[in-house]
Amino acid sequence: MIATRDAYGEALAELGGENDKIVVLDADLSGSTKTGVFAKKFPNRFFNMGIAEANMVGTAAGLAAVGKVPFLSTFAIFAAGRGWEQIRQSVAYPKANVKIVATHGGVTVGEDGGSHQSVEDVAIMRAIPNMTVIVPADGEETKGAIRAVAAYKGPVYVRLGRNKVPSVFPAGHKFEIGKGVVVVPGTDLTFITTGLMTAAAVTAAEKLKAEGISARVLHIGTIKPLDKELVLQAAEETGAIVTAEEHSVVGGLGGAVAEFLAETCPTLMKRVGVYDRFGTSGKSDELLKYFGLNAETLIEEAREIVSRKK
Amino acid sequence: MKEKIADLEEKARRLRVAIVKTLHKSQSGHTGGSLSAIDMVCALYFHKMRHNPADPAWEGRDRFVLSKGHAAPALYVTLAECGYFPAEDLMMLRRLGSHLQGHPDSKGTPGVDVCTGSLGQGLSMANGMALGLKLDGKENRVYAVLGDGELQEGQIWEAAMAASHYKSDNLCALIDSNGLQIDGDVSKVMNVSSISDKFKAFGWNVIEIDGHDMGEIVAALDQAEAHKGAPTAIVAKTVKGKGVHLFENKASYHGVTPNDDELPEALRCLGCCD
Ligand SMILES: Cc1ncc(C[n+]2csc(CCOP(=O)(O)OP(=O)(O)O)c2C)c(N)n1
Numbered sequence: 131m132i133a134t135r136d137a138y139g140e141a142l143a144e145l146g147g148e149n150d151k152i153v154v155l156d157a158d159l160s161g162s163t164k165t166g167v168f169a170k171k172f173p174n175r176f177f178n179m180g181i182a183e184a185n186m187v188g189t190a191a192g193l194a195a196v197g198k199v200p201f202l203s204t205f206a207i208f209a210a211g212r213g214w215e216q217i218r219q220s221v222a223y224p225k226a227n228v229k230i231v232a233t234h235g236g237v238t239v240g241e242d243g244g245s246h247q248s249v250e251d252v253a254i255m256r257a258i259p260n261m262t263v264i265v266p267a268d269g270e271e272t273k274g275a276i277r278a279v280a281a282y283k284g285p286v287y288v289r290l291g292r293n294k295v296p297s298v299f300p301a302g303h304k305f306e307i308g309k310g311v312v313v314v315p316g317t318d319l320t321f322i323t324t325g326l327m328t329a330a331a332v333t334a335a336e337k338l339k340a341e342g343i344s345a346r347v348l349h350i351g352t353i354k355p356l357d358k359e360l361v362l363q364a365a366e367e368t369g370a371i372v373t374a375e376e377h378s379v380v381g382g383l384g385g386a387v388a389e390f391l392a393e394t395c396p397t398l399m400k401r402v403g404v405y406d407r408f409g410t411s412g413k414s415d416e417l418l419k420y421f422g423l424n425a426e427t428l429i430e431e432a433r434e435i436v437s438r439k440k
Numbered sequence: 441m442k443e444k445i446a447d448l449e450e451k452a453r454r455l456r457v458a459i460v461k462t463l464h465k466s467q468s469g470h471t472g473g474s475l476s477a478i479d480m481v482c483a484l485y486f487h488k489m490r491h492n493p494a495d496p497a498w499e500g501r502d503r504f505v506l507s508k509g510h511a512a513p514a515l516y517v518t519l520a521e522c523g524y525f526p527a528e529d530l531m532m533l534r535r536l537g538s539h540l541q542g543h544p545d546s547k548g549t550p551g552v553d554v555c556t557g558s559l560g561q562g563l564s565m566a567n568g569m570a571l572g573l574k575l576d577g578k579e580n581r582v583y584a585v586l587g588d589g590e591l592q593e594g595q596i597w598e599a600a601m602a603a604s605h606y607k608s609d610n611l612c613a614l615i616d617s618n619g620l621q622i623d624g625d626v627s628k629v630m631n632v633s634s635i636s637d638k639f640k641a642f643g644w645n646v647i648e649i650d651g652h653d654m655g656e657i658v659a660a661l662d663q664a665e666a667h668k669g670a671p672t673a674i675v676a677k678t679v680k681g682k683g684v685h686l687f688e689n690k691a692s693y694h695g696v697t698p699n700d701d702e703l704p705e706a707l708r709c710l711g712c713c714d
Contacts, residue, residue: 153575177571177606185564185598192568195546195553196503198575200568215558216595220565224546224555 131297132269134290135233139164141276142201146172149280155190155202157183162292163203163233183208187216187228194226199280205239206232206289210251221285222260228286229279230255235265235289236325236376237404237421238414247409247417253381255287256354262286262307263354265375265383267298267328271351274305282307289325291376293414296329298349310357316346318436320364320371321428324350324383327374327402334428345432356386358394365397370435372400376423379403398438400431444487448654451521452482456683457712458517458530463697464706466533469542472680472693474514476618476651477585480676481506483657484583484614485518488665493523496550502580503553503569507562508587508616509543510695515552516540524551560593562586563613567603570611570671581665585614589621591632597642603671604643611671612664613639616651618680620691639673651676684709 146152146168153175160166160178169176179186183204190200203209209232210217221228232251239246255263264279264286266272272290279286298313313328314335321331328349335345348364350357365371371391373384384401391397404421418424455478463469485491489502506515513533520527525539532538539548543557554565566584573580590596603611615635623629632638636646645667649656657676664672680694681687684706687698698706 153572175575179602180598180605182595182598182602184561184595185602188561188564188595188599189568189571189602191554192565192570193572194568195565196569196572196576198572216561216564219555219558220561 131294133292133294134266134269134272135164135292137269137272138231138233138276138290139167141273142168143171145277145280146175149199151197151199152280153177153193153198153200155179155186155200157181157186157204157208159204165203183212184216187213188220190228191220191226194228199227199229201229201231203231203233205246206235206248206251207246210248210254210287214254218258222258225260225284227283229288230286231288231290233290234292236291237409237417237423238291238293238326238376240414240417241411243411244408249378249404249409252289252353252377252383253385256381256386260285261354262352264288264307264352265324266290266351267325267349268295270297270299270301270303271305274303275351278305278307291326295326298328298332305351308352308355308357310360311349311351312346312360313349314345314347316344317368318344318370319432320346320348320368321374322348322350322361322364322371322383322387323374324353325376327376327423330423330425331374331428333425334432337425337429338432343432343436350383353383353386356390358390361387361390362395365391365395370398370439372402372428372431372435374402374428377403379405398435400435402427402431445654445658448483448486448658451486452479452654453710455482455517455521457707457710458521459513460684460698460703460706460710462513462517462530462533464703465531467697468534469513469697470510470695471687471697472620472690473508473587473616473618474511475682475684475687476678476680477508477511477616478514479652479654480585480614480616480657481514481518483654483661485522487658488661489583490580493551496524500580503582505554505562505566505582505584506544506556507584508559508590509556512542512544515544519549519551522551525549559587559590560595563596563599567599567608567611570603570608571606574608574610581610581612583612583614585616588615588617588619588626588632588635589629591615591635592630600639600642600644607669608671609668612661612674613671614674614676616678617675618678620680620689620694622691622694624691636675643670645670645672646675647672648675651678652682
């Protein structure tokens with residue numbers, strides 16, 4: 131168990147030694163976002179921009195315009211929220227090589243409450259042309275994703291979480307931008323999941339097996355561009371899809387899958403996520419339960435959708 | 441030097457003619473703010489900046505950010521005059537299929553480094569470039585032209601704070617202070633004065649000039665380059681629509697182009713007979 135933000139800090143510090151074009155910006159949250167690990171190692175390539183997110187985005191765009199590979203970090207709510215128009219105009223529109231790595235995404239920020247729980251950021255970022263959107267499942271995938279993102283030329287939004295999450299992938303797992311991964315094979319339905327919901331889906335699939343239901347788990351680490359091939363295959367082969375994400379059901383992974391399948395292969399579907407509401411204070415595990423973001427919900431939805439299939 | 445200034449003045453006059461003709465042709469675009477900024481843009485491209493029209497991506501170039509992106513015609517006529525692209529392209533301004541969009545687009549136009557048009561973002565990008573160039577130990581400078589109305593955007597002051605904090609003395613902001621924005625006087629819409637005091641308070645080196653006096657512009661740019669330890673703001677008093685009395689000091693000509701009736705008179709004002 132490791133938090134994806136911790137993996138980010140490690141990956142960044144490692145990559146910093148390999149590529150001196152990498153620079154890092156933060157808006158007074160470097161302890162929380164873990165960019166501080168990089169700052170300590172490479173102080174002259176770290177810019178603390180203060181509590182000024184819009185300017186941080188523009189500064190990163192300028193750094194990219196002179197050949198740097200800027201990673202900028204703050205909480206997801208401030209990166210995608212405060213910085214939206216700057217990201218659109220100064221980063222995505224010119225295809226600037228800026229990496230926005232937002233931490234504290236989703237409801238697992240916990241006690242800080244609704245103001246800090248970002249359940250819309252994936253939808254916001256996904257709507258921007260040229261933007262690649264990545265939500266890793268665990269620490270291992272985060273490390274691979276950060277490496278892939280550093281090598282990729284163009285704007286990327288990576289969404290990470292605050293808390294330790296169960297591991298899904300083995301050490302050294304290679305991340306490929308745009309490629310989904312079938313984590314568990316199965317024939318009766320497919321869980322299409324992202325972020326920490328992938329681990330929950332693996333648990334759900336195991337339990338369902340005992341009931342005689344064969345659930346496939348397709349992890350989507352890159353929400354945009356979506357791995358259409360694997361999604362279509364899942365729809366055709368299993369005929370039922372349950373998506374799950376620590377995000378609003380509006381416009382995130384569930385939205386992306388639904389939009390795609392509606393036009394190519396209409397399929398029985400259910401979206402698990404936050405149903406068009408704001409977060410609220412609580413411990414992160416309590417909140418996951420409160421919003422139904424767990425294996426139990428997935429099991430119920432799987433049973434239901436399989437019964438509807440017949 | 442006198443000759444050099446006279447040269448630049450003549451260049452600026454010809455660029456004004458090009459702006460008027462271009463905007464007349466497009467029948468869409470921003471007249472007033474293009475004419476108020478053109479003397480400064482002209483001085484930058486023909487006196488101050490190191491750049492190479494034959495190689496727009498030349499690493500040794502200074503960088504330019506037209507933060508008030510709606511003044512794109514001022515930039516486009518200058519880039520065309522430099523030879524970044526054929527002058528005929530100007531006649532396609534704002535048309536479908538043209539590389540000259542309504543606001544500067546780094547993806548399409550040779551010589552344009554960053555996308556602008558959404559006000560308030562240019563100074564951040566300029567400072568980002570300044571920081572990156574310094575990190576590489578390069579001597580290149582970054583210039584940004586801002587509107588005085590644009591200064592109402594909070595992000596400008598975030599950028600001003602950061603540029604001063606990081607001692608970006610390779611950065612120079614030129615404020616095209618024509619006193620007008622879309623809805624009227626800047627002082628009435630949302631007073632930003634005193635611009636000089638504000639930049640000074642943020643730790644900038646500030647130079648006040650007449651933004652249409654070529655001698656003063658050139659001297660200020662030279663001074664800015666010589667100043668070490670802090671970024672420089674050149675606060676330039678200008679006239680919106682400068683050079684064509686029909687448009688001068690009229691907020692109504694912010695986003696309005698010369699019509700067929702106005703064109704001959706506008707060109708006459710600029711000493712153009714053709
Ligand atoms: C963020 C943003 N808000 C509004 C506009 C619309 N707009 C275009 S020009 C302008 C007025 C600009 O005034 P100023 O900066 O003084 O420019 P100038 O008078 O020199 O043309 C406005 C509000 C914009 N382009 N960007």
